[in-house]
Amino acid sequence: MGQIDAKLQQLGITLPEPAAPVANYVGYVTTGNLVFVSGQVPFKNGKLEFIGKVGGELTPEQGAEAARWCAINILAQVKAACGGNLDRVKRCVKLGGFVNAVPDFKDHPKVINGASDLIVEVLGDKGRHARFALGAGSLPANTAVEIDAVFEIE
Incomplete structure (x- = not known):
């Protein structure tokens, strides 16, 4: 078992x-030593959770928990991109x-912050990243949060 899995x-x-x-795209694209992860929504235990508008x-706090689940799903995509070895992650870029x-x-x-905090908690200093956080009038399936990411890998 690798350090990140541990x-x-x-x-x-x-x-x-x-x-x-769910459409004409892939979960991630690797180019060179970068992994671009498509927007992830808060699937929790195989079910889409956290439906509705934050502030409505x-x-x-529920929005931050939704973001945490997005980050968990991002890490699942990155693990697939790394052939199952998350120790190949050099850093979360953005x-x-x-x-x-x-x-x-x-x-x-x-x-x-629900996502950022999880990424740093799991990856330590390798998890410190650039970021943006924007409001949206709506998101697919009326989910509370969608997050994409870029990682550098070995």
Whole structure:
């Protein structure tokens, strides 16, 4: 077992099978030493969770939990891109977070922290990344959050 898998186990996190694309795209693309992960939504135990607008049907804390699940799904895609060996990850380069929020919501960064915090918790300093956190008028399936990512691998 690799170091990253051991850390996931210590945190009680089991990565799911990578989510299959629902349209004409792939879950990730590797070019050179970069892995571009398509936007991931909060699938939890194989079911889409956290449906609704943050600041409306969902609290900011629920939005952050949704972002955490997006990050778990991102790591599942990266593990697939690395042939099952997450120790190949050199660093998380960037996360891009979209929050399905009511128009006057202002705490998008706090929601996306759910993903950023998990990535750093799992990868340590390799998890520190550039990021954006934006509000969206809607997201696919009315999910609360969608996050994409870029990783550098060996």
